[in-house]
Amino acid sequence: MSIAPAPQPPATAVQPSFADIGTPxxxxxxxxxxxxxxxxxxxxxxxxxxxxxxxxxxxxxxxxxxxxxxxxxxxxxxxxxxxxxxxxxxxxxxxxxxxxxxxxxxxxxxxxxxxxxxxxxxxxxxxxxxxxxxxxxxxxxxxxxxxxxxxxxxxxxxxxxxxxxxxxxxxxxxxxxxxxxxxxxxxxxxxxxxxxxxxxTHLEDLATAADPVPADVRRKSTLADELPSAPGVYLFRGPDEEVLYVGTSTNIRKRVRSYFTAAEKRRRITEMVRIAHAVTPVVCATPLEAQVRELRLITEHAPRYNRRSKHPERQTWVRLTDEPYPRLSVVPEVRGDVPHIGPFTSRRTATAAVEAMHDAIALRQCTQRLPAVARSPRSPCALAGLGRCSAPCTATTGPDTGYRALVEQARTALTGDPSAVVRALAERVARLAGQERFEEAGQVTARLRAFVRAAARTQRMDPLSRCAELVAARPTAAGGWEIVVVRHARLAGTAVTGPREDPLPVVDALRATAEVVEPAQPPAPACHPEEAALVLDWLDQPHVRLVHVSGPWTCPVRSALAHADLDDVSASVALALGGADTMAAC
Incomplete structure (x- = not known):
């Protein structure tokens, strides 16, 4: 990541706490x-x-x-x-x-x-x-x-x-x-x-000295003595310089010291502290940079004491296949310029989203590739008899135009308005609840949520993944600007300006020196999906201003974003039936 040096604001009369400065x-x-x-x-x-x-x-x-x-x-x-x-x-x-x-x-x-x-x-x-x-x-x-x-x-x-x-x-x-x-x-x-x-040995140690902390753990507190009291990332290292754990904090020194006190109650982390022999700090200009660096370091080193984000390659997507009679498929990565939703953290959740689509739209569920026109008549499957498949495999006189309509309905649900799926599943939940089949109703609700949340995540991420460059700025508490350069959803550069500094030269320098990012296959970002989510959350914060966008950055007007934050299916139905014009802009 390319980072321009951040000018320091003029000194102010602030008395830091002892916990911040670490007084011997x-x-x-x-x-x-x-x-x-x-x-x-x-x-x-x-x-x-x-x-x-x-x-x-x-x-x-x-x-x-x-x-x-x-x-x-x-x-x-x-x-x-x-x-x-x-x-x-x-x-x-x-x-x-x-x-x-x-x-x-x-x-x-x-x-x-x-x-x-x-x-x-x-x-x-x-x-x-x-x-x-x-x-x-x-x-x-x-x-x-x-x-x-x-x-x-x-x-x-x-x-x-x-x-x-x-x-x-x-x-x-x-x-x-x-x-x-x-x-x-x-x-x-x-x-x-x-x-x-x-x-x-320090005042902050004395504040917790009476805590029931094992002596061997407390003695390790000296690992924090030389750490900076600045925002950034810290890496606990074990034998052979193995990275045991990666964390982030607005005050590295204060956060690391807390691992040696009774405030740390996780047994796995206490075990990690016993193994660690050094802590490496990485000072960052902004909190966003610290979060992104933490995520990248976890992905790179896969520390055994970090529980999240260690295996991005295990994330899965749901894809509408590119063939005469498309179907839904769970795949490990985005392939081809066809509709996808994801990423899902597990194949089970991805399968639940597929089942939600099948509950609402009678797409075929067989896995063989079908010709546009069958050479000989076929017998429809059991799902066709139940009304859950339109049986395009039986078309012998020409392409099944009715199936094309179902595919367009599925494409719309994946990339735009999912109201048809929300409405169908919500009505089914209502029927099951009326029959007091609450366990089945809960299973349908879980499938619906898996689908809607994945579709909303993709529709929010896809425009940023396609954007070659986006520059945004947010005012800082000191009166300057926090500036970021994002390329294909990846944080390519960040800098901070002083309160009386012209930010435009910094913007120009940052754009010239920011990381060169090759695009991935949209809607997948050119980074870990969690990094794209961090960047999007930062862009959604109040007072963020767009400085430059290389192309359009928009979301569908009627989209899954309108349903993603709802807590119950009945509210989703109300929105689907009465709020079709709800705006869901990025």
């Missing part, structure tokens, strides 16, 4: 906070003290401590536990004076607390009471981290005091905010030392 833990600024309160519930208790310690890379950068007037008496049992009495806080500043100072102290940092929901819950409630927007801090809770790496045979529980003794903290917690925060700093550092061998 040594570069993270933590604010370890502890609160003392008058009770355990934020909606009916108040804060009596805030203590916090700011640290980065093991170094203390500053401390914050203040008593707080909770606006209510301190219960006796709380005073005995903390040593903070009503008299001590009666002259202290209120939370409306203390909270702004703390938020400024913690600005841009990651909050840490032991049993964080308690402390963070009180801080959020205080912000809500004062009509402050919660800053959206990243929060680390040392309690679940301790449960992850400190077994019961090493410590009887995971209380802060117990952990402080275990890790020989320099400060003993005594239920005063600053002392408890200082002790939590030492506990945090000890926990990080234990987590490092498990692959917890």
């Amino acid at each position: 833990l040594r570069d993270v600024t933590f604010v370890v906070v502890d609160l003392e309160t008058t009770g355990s519930r934020a909606n009916d208790a108040g804060i009596t003290e805030i203590g916090a310690v700011k640290v980065r890379g093991g170094e203390v950068l500053g401390e914050f401590q203040s008593l707080v007037n909770p606006g209510r008496p301190v219960p006796a049992f709380v005073a005995r536990l903390t040593g903070i009495t009503t008299a001590m806080v009666s002259t202290a500043p209120g939370i409306e004076l203390v909270l702004p100072g703390f938020l400024e102290f913690a600005h841009g940092c990651v909050l840490v607390a032991h049993n964080a929901p308690f402390d963070i819950g009180f801080l959020r409630a205080a912000c809500a009471d004062l009509d402050y927007a919660w800053p959206g801090f990243d929060v680390v809770d040392t309690l679940p981290l301790a449960r992850r790496v400190v077994p019961r045979d090493e410590a009887p529980n995971h209380k802060l005091a117990t952990l402080a003794r275990l890790f020989r903290a320099q400060t003993s917690p005594d239920h005063r905010a600053l002392a408890d925060a200082r002790a939590t700093v030492d506990v945090l550092h000890a926990l990080l030392e234990r987590l490092a061998p498990l692959g917890v």
Whole structure:
């Protein structure tokens, strides 16, 4: 694929999240906070003290401590536990004076607390009471981290005091905010030392460090360390550089890291991660390019851990044969300039579509090639006796003109308006349902859907497959343009322009350098059919503008597209009977 370089938009003041930039833990600024309160519930208790310690890379950068007037008496049992009495806080500043100072102290940092929901819950409630927007801090809770790496045979529980003794903290917690925060700093550092061998080296690792992820899987998270935080495709590679899995994401680094956390619950993918030894990124200019590259790489490498799109050669088509008395045939590829519908993902579905056509149109179902005029009379088959075949094999005086009318009806249903088939099968479903033969009605409905959806897919894809070149553009969020060149339904080139850049020179350059694409036999595209579907979906998006089309790009006015999205056959009948003029334009 030929891709013109995408100019970068001017820098904007945007603060990316830690998950996006992947901050190593040594570069993270933590604010370890502890609160003392008058009770355990934020909606009916108040804060009596805030203590916090700011640290980065093991170094203390500053401390914050203040008593707080909770606006209510301190219960006796709380005073005995903390040593903070009503008299001590009666002259202290209120939370409306203390909270702004703390938020400024913690600005841009990651909050840490032991049993964080308690402390963070009180801080959020205080912000809500004062009509402050919660800053959206990243929060680390040392309690679940301790449960992850400190077994019961090493410590009887995971209380802060117990952990402080275990890790020989320099400060003993005594239920005063600053002392408890200082002790939590030492506990945090000890926990990080234990987590490092498990692959917890970045902040996004820490966010999922308490998840029940096998240690050998978590250690593989280092495979994502050097990946770009950009849209594109990623390839997991195993022994001998085998491509194990191909995926796509708007942020390669963030997506790959998720494979090493509890968010990944697929056992096959966990097995793949254990085998993988490297991840190869392919940065793409646009999401459409990423989707197309993913599809092409899956088709090329057939990775054993990708479940879809590995065998395009197994897709099948339904063809109206080119002979004196045409019939429907299931074929592996488009052959000849005759009507086709497809592709079908299985031969079974293709056969169901053929059966739907046979239910409505009495085409012959025998497979031998018939002459235009039989030399000697033949006996009609059983299907002819049932009215399901017009028996052209019995024509001895001249070509069967009645059969020609049936062929034209079938040709119209395949390439244009399928209302005759929809109407016939829907009426049959209604009769079966009226007789309470619901299982048979369901089988007929499935056949009808297989036919209509394939016909709609083909009628949508065929015009683009015949189009030698189409250039389209879509505005980007940054104010530029995303430009694509499509040739015979294959993405031949893509580029992105800046917000103040003239897009026409880029269009001209892209057309000159785009991939040369040889046409396939329409309606088959010159690419994987799923790639054509991706391109068509992109072209159908709002605000897409056509820049250049080499020839006509149209769909039938009355087509299968008018029926393809309907959920039930009765609605299809209503449309077929009363909506014959429905437009179905590309």
